[in-house]
Structure formats: structure tokens, C-alpha cells
Amino acid sequence: MLFFSVLALVTLTVAVPHSKRATTFFNPNDGGGRMLTDATGGFGAADDLGEPLNVIISGTSSAAVLTDDGFLNYAQSLGFSFECLGLHLGGPQSANLGDGNGWVNQTVEYRQDYGNEEIGTCLESLIGGNHLRMFRQNGSSEDTGALFLAVSQEEDVADGHDIVANGYDIGRNALVASAIAVGGTNANGVSYSTTALNITGLLAAGAAGVNHDIATDGVTTLLTVTIL
Numbered sequence: 001m002l003f004f005s006v007l008a009l010v011t012l013t014v015a016v017p018h019s020k021r022a023t024t025f026f027n028p029n030d031g032g033g034r035m036l037t038d039a040t041g042g043f044g045a046a047d048d049l050g051e052p053l054n055v056i057i058s059g060t061s062s063a064a065v066l067t068d069d070g071f072l073n074y075a076q077s078l079g080f081s082f083e084c085l086g087l088h089l090g091g092p093q094s095a096n097l098g099d100g101n102g103w104v105n106q107t108v109e110y111r112q113d114y115g116n117e118e119i120g121t122c123l124e125s126l127i128g129g130n131h132l133r134m135f136r137q138n139g140s141s142e143d144t145g146a147l148f149l150a151v152s153q154e155e156d157v158a159d160g161h162d163i164v165a166n167g168y169d170i171g172r173n174a175l176v177a178s179a180i181a182v183g184g185t186n187a188n189g190v191s192y193s194t195t196a197l198n199i200t201g202l203l204a205a206g207a208a209g210v211n212h213d214i215a216t217d218g219v220t221t222l223l224t225v226t227i228l
């Protein structure tokens with residue numbers, strides 16, 4: 001009897017979600033990682049090109065936002081959703097966030113949904129639009145829970161679905177503008193308030209190592225998201 005109560009207690013403890021964390025994020029460069037993904041399908045060869053991780057969702061955000069379900073809902077509040085009919089265009093990219101996980105595949109990829117969470121991203125796949133890949137900083141050495149996003153504005157399918165000129169900065173700015181819109185954002189009954197802080201020095205400005213040779217301004221925007 002005692003045994004079963006103890007078991008029940010343990011299960012309960014494990015099921016409780018993470019409380020709000022104390023750390024915004026850990027700089028991947030300080031842990032052998034980098035602020036560029038590996039877009040070549042490899043796992044971090046020094047000369048592999050990648051996309052800038054140009055937005056970070058702070059580990060100090062409301063804990064639910066940092067879960068897979070919670071992040072999808074937040075992304076939906078910004079006008080993104082899961083890929084068209086669950087189909088992937090192209091292979092996954094990998095990133096090393098310096099957290100002890102080494103190079104890992106992206107967790108999810110979402111696209112601009114043009115106002116329809118179910119099928120709107122099919123339109124994005126055809127006509128292009130904004131797009132993000134998410135990586136979670138949860139390795140055993142730096143378990144901040146922060147989410148690192150590679151955001152980019154894509155061309156339409158006829159143009160090979162590449163990134164538009166200046167598409168990394170454009171994609172980041174568009175996502176951030178939606179996030180900090182006056183009055184906040186909401187999806188499926190959950191309301192969010194988001195603050196933004198620009199950080200430089202995580203990634204050099206320019207096109208060195210950047211896929212498609214598209215230069216960036218080197219700015220990473222840190223978003224702190226609070227569920228209201």
C-alpha cells in the first residue's frame with residue numbers, strides 16, 4: 001500500500017511541467033556550437049553552409065510556450081502553422097546549440113499559414129512566404145529550454161523555394177513584428193504578450209557561412225513570451 005502511494009507520488013512529480021526557468025539562453029559559441037544551422041544535410045562540418053538562428057524564444061518565457069504543443073500554438077498566434085498536409089519540402093537541417101547535445105536535427109518546421117491553420121501552409125509551399133525551423137536548447141550541460149529559430153522568407157515553388165534577397169533579415173523582422181503587435185497575439189483561446197530585444201555579437205554580420213550567400217545584419221532577436 002505504502003509502495004503504491006510512493007509510486008503515485010513519484011509519477012506525479014515527474015508529470016509536473018518545468019517551472020519558469022531562470023536563464024534566457026546560453027550562447028552556443030561558448031559551448032562549441034554556432035549560430036548557423038547546417039543546411040547541407042550534414043552534422044556540422046566547419047565549411048558547411050547554414051541558416052542564421054536569428055530569433056531566440058527566451059528560456060524565461062512562460063514554460064508552456066517552450067513545449068512542442070505550446071510552441072505550435074504560439075507560432076499559430078503569429079500566423080504560422082504545420083507544413084502542408086504534413087509534407088516536408090526538403091530535408092531537415094541540424095544545429096549545435098552548444099548545450100551538450102551536439103548536432104541534432106530540427107525539432108519542427110512551420111510555415112506562414114495565410115490565415116488558415118489547417119491548409120494555409122499549402123499556399124506558402126506554392127507562393128512562398130515566411131518559414132521557420134525550431135531547435136531546442138535542452139542538452140545536459142546547458143538546459144535552458146530556450147528555442148532557437150532559423151526564420152527566412154522564401155520564394156515561390158517556381159523559383160525553387162530558395163530564400164528571397166535579404167530573406168533572413170526580412171523573415172526575422174516580419175515574425176518579430178507580428179509577435180510584438182500592440183494588444184498581443186492569440187490562438188485557440190491562449191493570449192500572449194511578447195517583448196523583443198535585439199542582440200548583436202552572436203553571429204557576425206555578412207554572408208560568411210550563410211546558405212545561398214545572403215548577407216545578414218547579424219542581429220538576433222530575443223523574444224520573451226508570457227501567457228496572459
Ligand SMILES: *[C@@H]1O[C@H](CO)[C@@H](O)[C@H](O)[C@H]1NC(C)=O
Pocket residue numbers: 091092104105
Ligand atoms: C536527421 O534527419 C535525417 C533525415 O530525415 C535522418 O536520416 C537522420 O537519421 C536524422 N538524424 C538524427 C541524428 O536524428
Ligand SMILES: *[C@@H]1O[C@H](CO)[C@@H](O)[C@H](O)[C@H]1NC(C)=O
Pocket residue numbers: 107136138
Ligand atoms: C530535448 O529536445 C528534443 C527536441 O525537441 C526532444 O526530442 C528531447 O526529448 C528533449 N530532451 C529532454 C531530455 O527533454
Ligand SMILES: *[C@@H]1O[C@H](CO)[C@@H](O)[C@H](O)[C@H]1NC(C)=O
Pocket residue numbers: 173196197198217219221
Ligand atoms: C531589431 O533590429 C531590426 C533590424 O535592425 C529592426 O528592424 C528592429 O526594429 C529592431 N527591434 C528592436 C526591438 O529593437
